[in-house]
Amino acid sequence: MAEKSPRGLADVVAASTSISDIDGREGRLFYRGYDINDIAGRTSFEECVHLLQRGSLPNRSQLDQLRSELTGDRRIGRTADALVPEVGSSGSPMEALRTLVSALSVDDPDAADSSIEAERRKATRLVAQLPVLVARYEAERRGTRVPEPEADLGIAGNFLLQITGERPSPRAAEIFDTCLVLHADHTMNASTFAARVIAATLSDIHSAVTGAMGALRGPLHGGANEAVMKTLSSIEGDVDDVDAFVRAELDAGRKLMGFGHRVYKTEDPRATHLREMSKELADMTGNSRYYEFSRRMEQVVLDSKGLYPNVDFFAASVYSALGIPTDLFTPVFAVSRMSGWTAHVIEQHEDNRLIRPDSDYIGPRDQRWVDIDQR
Ligand SMILES: CC(=O)SCCNC(=O)CCNC(=O)[C@H](O)C(C)(C)COP(=O)(O)OP(=O)(O)OC[C@H]1O[C@@H](n2cnc3c(N)ncnc32)[C@H](O)[C@@H]1OP(=O)(O)O
Numbered sequence: 001m002a003e004k005s006p007r008g009l010a011d012v013v014a015a016s017t018s019i020s021d022i023d024g025r026e027g028r029l030f031y032r033g034y035d036i037n038d039i040a041g042r043t044s045f046e047e048c049v050h051l052l053q054r055g056s057l058p059n060r061s062q063l064d065q066l067r068s069e070l071t072g073d074r075r076i077g078r079t080a081d082a083l084v085p086e087v088g089s090s091g092s093p094m095e096a097l098r099t100l101v102s103a104l105s106v107d108d109p110d111a112a113d114s115s116i117e118a119e120r121r122k123a124t125r126l127v128a129q130l131p132v133l134v135a136r137y138e139a140e141r142r143g144t145r146v147p148e149p150e151a152d153l154g155i156a157g158n159f160l161l162q163i164t165g166e167r168p169s170p171r172a173a174e175i176f177d178t179c180l181v182l183h184a185d186h187t188m189n190a191s192t193f194a195a196r197v198i199a200a201t202l203s204d205i206h207s208a209v210t211g212a213m214g215a216l217r218g219p220l221h222g223g224a225n226e227a228v229m230k231t232l233s234s235i236e237g238d239v240d241d242v243d244a245f246v247r248a249e250l251d252a253g254r255k256l257m258g259f260g261h262r263v264y265k266t267e268d269p270r271a272t273h274l275r276e277m278s279k280e281l282a283d284m285t286g287n288s289r290y291y292e293f294s295r296r297m298e299q300v301v302l303d304s305k306g307l308y309p310n311v312d313f314f315a316a317s318v319y320s321a322l323g324i325p326t327d328l329f330t331p332v333f334a335v336s337r338m339s340g341w342t343a344h345v346i347e348q349h350e351d352n353r354l355i356r357p358d359s360d361y362i363g364p365r366d367q368r369w370v371d372i373d374q375r
């Protein structure tokens with residue numbers, strides 16, 4: 001019998017990767033050896049996609065090449081497009097988008113090609129298509145049309161334009177671009193692990209990222225950013241009411257979304273950047289309510305539970321200040337994480353072995369079979 005694994009596979013090494021690395025004690029994150037603190041705010045999301053999917057930071061001509069591929073790849077196929085009205089009116093956006101991402105495979109120009117070269121093209125295409133799919137979903141439920149993308153804006157700027165209907169200020173676009181960089185990859189998180197398990201059966205990249213969308217949706221993972229916003233907006237009164245709210249939640253044995261992490265034993269380095277951007281946006285917009293609530297909440301949670309905010313916590317006040325609807329926060333996470341998921345699927349396929357762990361049977365044994373009429 002195999003040795004018992006820790007609950008939730010804590011500290012179990014499930015894959016070898018050269019895509020990202022975390023030092024949980026020191027609170028450090030690296031993308032292909034680059035410290036996130038050196039990348040965030042200095043590297044565009046498109047450069048980050050090149051780093052994760054193609055293995056290196058691009059030079060100017062490589063970046064131009066990737067940008068033109070991403071622009072050319074934006075179109076979503078007829079099948080997914082026709083499904084938007086069907087899935088767009090009910091349920092949650094993540095539910096709808098999980099289905100729509102799956103449908104992208106039907107009209108993919110490389111649908112019939114399962115080579116690694118075709119998989120690389122599909123990976124880039126998925127990064128280009130998901131923001132458009134989210135915008136298409138948003139336009140459908142608002143009864144509007146998706147604004148045309150603007151040539152001088154990147155993925156981040158065009159996404160804000162297409163979601164809010166207004167061209168973002170240069171600084172708002174930069175801030176959102178940094179958010180996409182910060183969320184792009186994170187070692188063996190639940191959705192990436194799900195994607196790798198699917199890829200390891202030699203299934204296709206669309207199947208893998210559809211499974212990842214399902215895993216990301218849960219409130220213990222990417223769904224926490226939406227839950228944080230709901231918490232912040234549910235607190236009535238002023239900042240002094242935050243203390244009582246937090247204590248009541250903790251006394252009732254409820255978890256506060258956006259706090260705690262399986263790997264970080266100190267502050268998540270992404271939260272540090274997001275906190276700064278939340279403050280900057282509060283100053284820019286003249287509305288500091290959610291920033292101040294967040295600051296107070298993190299202090300009370302740290303004092304009473306010793307827990308630090310994770311990436312989802314300050315992302316909530318940042319996205320809210322950027323005018324993104326609350327139920328699109330997790331889809332925004334997916335827009336970024338698509339780059340990491342696809343990089344991991346490629347890495348898995350380049351050196352594959354089926355992922356099939358063991359289980360620890362805890363049910364009854366030696367049961368006596370009885371005929372159905374005697375049960
Ligand atoms: C992008 C991301 O996925 S980041 C994570 C997003 N998820 C969240 O923010 C949801 C809230 N946080 C959590 O649920 C957890 O901290 C997780 C899921 C992130 C990590 O889970 P685990 O490593 O399994 O830790 P676990 O849930 O066992 O928590 C350990 C202890 O800390 C407590 N704890 C952990 N997080 C929280 C929290 N947010 N609020 C209150 N208590 C918490 C648990 O109740 C538990 O206490 P106990 O030992 O007294 O029972």
Ligand SMILES: O=C([O-])CC(=O)C(=O)O
Pocket residue numbers: 185186187188189190221262263310311
């Ligand atoms: O690593 C994790 O478990 C969750 C996380 O922070 C992420 O996916 O960004």
